[in-house]
Amino acid sequence: MLTSKPMTSRERVLASIAHQQPDQVPVDLGATPSSGISAIAYYNLKKYLGINTGHTRVYDVVQQLAQPEDDILARFGVDVIDVGRAFNTQDSDWYDVTLPTGQEVQFPAWFKPVQQADGSWDVFDADGDRIATMPRGATFFDQTYFPYLDGYPDSYDDLPKLMPKVHWAGLAHSPWDHAGEPDFWQKLREKAIYLRENTDKALMIVAGCNLFEWGTFLRRLDNFLMDIMLQPAEVERLLDALMEIHLQTLEKICHTVGDVVDIIRFGDDLGTNQGPFFPVATYRQLFKPRHTILCNYVKEHSQMHTFLHSCGSIYKLLPDLIEAGFEIINPVQINSRDMEPERLKKEFGQDITFWGGGADTRHKLNSGTPAEVKKHVTELLEIFSPGGGFVFNTVHNIMPDVPPENILAMFEAVDEFNRAGA
Amino acid sequence: MPSDRLDTIYNAIIDGDADTATVEAQAALKEGIPASEILYNACVPAMEEVGSLFERGEKFVAEMLIASRAMNAVVEILKPHLVDGDVNIIGTVVIGTVAGDLHDIGKNLVGMMLEGAGFKIIDLGANVDPAKFVDAVRQNQPDIVGMSALLTTTMPAIRTTIQTLKEAGLREQVKILIGGAPVTQEFADTVGADAFAPDAGSAARIAKSLVGVA
Numbered sequence: 017m018l019t020s021k022p023m024t025s026r027e028r029v030l031a032s033i034a035h036q037q038p039d040q041v042p043v044d045l046g047a048t049p050s051s052g053i054s055a056i057a058y059y060n061l062k063k064y065l066g067i068n069t070g071h072t073r074v075y076d077v078v079q080q081l082a083q084p085e086d087d088i089l090a091r092f093g094v095d096v097i098d099v100g101r102a103f104n105t106q107d108s109d110w111y112d113v114t115l116p117t118g119q120e121v122q123f124p125a126w127f128k129p130v131q132q133a134d135g136s137w138d139v140f141d142a143d144g145d146r147i148a149t150m151p152r153g154a155t156f157f158d159q160t161y162f163p164y165l166d167g168y169p170d171s172y173d174d175l176p177k178l179m180p181k182v183h184w185a186g187l188a189h190s191p192w193d194h195a196g197e198p199d200f201w202q203k204l205r206e207k208a209i210y211l212r213e214n215t216d217k218a219l220m221i222v223a224g225c226n227l228f229e230w231g232t233f234l235r236r237l238d239n240f241l242m243d244i245m246l247q248p249a250e251v252e253r254l255l256d257a258l259m260e261i262h263l264q265t266l267e268k269i270c271h272t273v274g275d276v277v278d279i280i281r282f283g284d285d286l287g288t289n290q291g292p293f294f295p296v297a298t299y300r301q302l303f304k305p306r307h308t309i310l311c312n313y314v315k316e317h318s319q320m321h322t323f324l325h326s327c328g329s330i331y332k333l334l335p336d337l338i339e340a341g342f343e344i345i346n347p348v349q350i351n352s353r354d355m356e357p358e359r360l361k362k363e364f365g366q367d368i369t370f371w372g373g374g375a376d377t378r379h380k381l382n383s384g385t386p387a388e389v390k391k392h393v394t395e396l397l398e399i400f401s402p403g404g405g406f407v408f409n410t411v412h413n414i415m416p417d418v419p420p421e422n423i424l425a426m427f428e429a430v431d432e433f434n435r436a437g438a
Numbered sequence: 439m440p441s442d443r444l445d446t447i448y449n450a451i452i453d454g455d456a457d458t459a460t461v462e463a464q465a466a467l468k469e470g471i472p473a474s475e476i477l478y479n480a481c482v483p484a485m486e487e488v489g490s491l492f493e494r495g496e497k498f499v500a501e502m503l504i505a506s507r508a509m510n511a512v513v514e515i516l517k518p519h520l521v522d523g524d525v526n527i528i529g530t531v532v533i534g535t536v537a538g539d540l541h542d543i544g545k546n547l548v549g550m551m552l553e554g555a556g557f558k559i560i561d562l563g564a565n566v567d568p569a570k571f572v573d574a575v576r577q578n579q580p581d582i583v584g585m586s587a588l589l590t591t592t593m594p595a596i597r598t599t600i601q602t603l604k605e606a607g608l609r610e611q612v613k614i615l616i617g618g619a620p621v622t623q624e625f626a627d628t629v630g631a632d633a634f635a636p637d638a639g640s641a642a643r644i645a646k647s648l649v650g651v652a
Contacts (some may be wrong), residue, residue: 151540153538153590154540158541238543238546241499244500245500282441293499295500354495
């Protein structure tokens with residue numbers, strides 16, 4: 017390693033996904049909406065670092081996540097970026113807001129939540145329906161409108177129109193907040209190429225194409241969980257309607273940026289703290305065949321690697337997720353049942369890349385001392401990094417309660433680990 | 439044979455098969471099996487088994503939900519046949535998701551499992567202010583207050599609620615049981631809760647021990 021040339025960020029990420037040992041551990045902060053940082057934590061971090069320039073731009077308004085700025089990416093040696101960051105780059109795309117917790121941030125120009133007398137913030141869609149709310153004391157928006165709450169429709173013709181009534185779609189982060197514009201796909205290609213030519217970083221596109229989760233968005237989680245057990249045929253009819261829409265999206269993504277972008281991120285939260293939401297056999301029956309179709313489409317029509325975000329304890333599903341064609345798994349929720357880092361690395365380290373699992377955001381990063389954080393992160397780096405198949409990131413987003421000192425301690429641990437290994 | 443009938447109801451509830459469970463419950467009533475026997479020898483043990491299978495990782499949330507639905511369907515059939523003294527409420531639980539937190543799936547599951555175990559549930563919903571917990575304790579004199587938080591950022595509201603109960607002079611009247619994704623035994627100890635349950639299955643078991651029912 018001493019004599020070889022350092023890898024570029026992109027080479028580092030791609031080597032790790034190919035399960036080759038990169039020159040140093042690749043790092044993500046903010047390339048996906050599950051590997052990012054809350055606007056509150058980001059604002060506090062910048063203040064702590066004495067950075068008075070730039071803005072805390074809340075690019076993901078649902079989760080209230082900040083788009084990390086170039087100087088922050090450089091400071092922490094981040095190796096991968098989301099193509100969405102090339103959109104909304106003008107000052108006029110944003111406006112100033114002071115959060116209830118006091119942080120001065122910016123919201124996208126199109127995002128206009130309404131503050132209510134009780135201190136909560138509501139979001140209404142063009143039809144006047146309340147699609148999201150953030151209660152007083154909360155730090156992100158929850159879904160309030162469930163289009164198929166009362167049951168399954170006879171026809172799915174109206175599904176594309178109803179999807180934006182779900183806040184995840186109606187309040188989509190960049191680049192998808194521009195998706196309705198006539199020149200969107202051309203712009204997406206131009207901006208992706210711009211990023212490819214002007215940075216050395218790996219490029220990510222967040223595609224979603226959620227299946228189980230769209231069921232829960234449309235029917236509500238409790239109903240949909242019962243549906244998949246009690247009326248699987250009805251669920252399959254919904255999933256087929258969703259697949260038609262998802263495949264149209266995938267076709268456009270692959271055609272537009274499939275030769276430019278490196279990684280495509282899918283999402284589907286399949287796990288709870290204690291295990292998958294449903295039996296493995298249910299995954300095999302309802303979701304695996306469709307996940308396989310999505311992954312195969314990407315592999316046949318692009319150079320992109322397939323990335324799945326699924327929260328929770330998914331140890332029991334990992335063999336099937338790997339078989340379905342996912343090459344990368346995030347956020348590697350090591351604090352859930354059966355998700356011990358050593359076990360995951362030993363059993364699946366050859367077959368899938370762990371994108372996350374680098375710091376526990378639930379107990380350590382938020383409430384440990386900086387010294388405890390460093391020790392914790394170093395131990396995880398020692399487990400996950402050998403042989404590649406690892407991109408460093410926290411377990412899900414850095415939440416508002418994480419002190420800046422601990423974020424710095426975490427990245428110091430990565431830096432020291434990389435220096436020691438160089 | 440009555441025991442076969444009860445076994446079928448027991449197994450149907452565990453499998454989440456509400457149709458079989460209700461048909462069999464009706465047949466059992468017709469055969470003269472007392473409603474209380476169906477409730478306490480089939481339904482309650484079935485939910486106990488579901489909780490224990492869930493704790494062991496052998497049942498999943500979706501299956502727990504349909505089991506609970508099947509149990510409720512049977513209870514609806516039994517209700518008109520249950521007379522005073524048949525139903526033994528083992529305790530009252532005031533339950534809610536704490537202020538600032540709208541996530542109620544886990545809390546609802548806990549409510550269902552506690553109900554299945556024989557508790558009376560007073561569900562305050564989600565985003566419940568400490569003052570609302572205080573009012574509910576005053577009004578209902580529960581044995582247990584159950585609080586849930588999904589987020590690290592709303593966990594502190596558990597502490598605030600316990601503090602508010604203390605200030606109202608009500609803390610010593612109730613046992614406090616807490617849970618939710620980021621909650622741990624260590625956190626429960628720190629905030630002075632009486633117990634922590636990592637999931638809905640263990641919540642029913644732990645709640646029973648809190649009220650002295652083995």
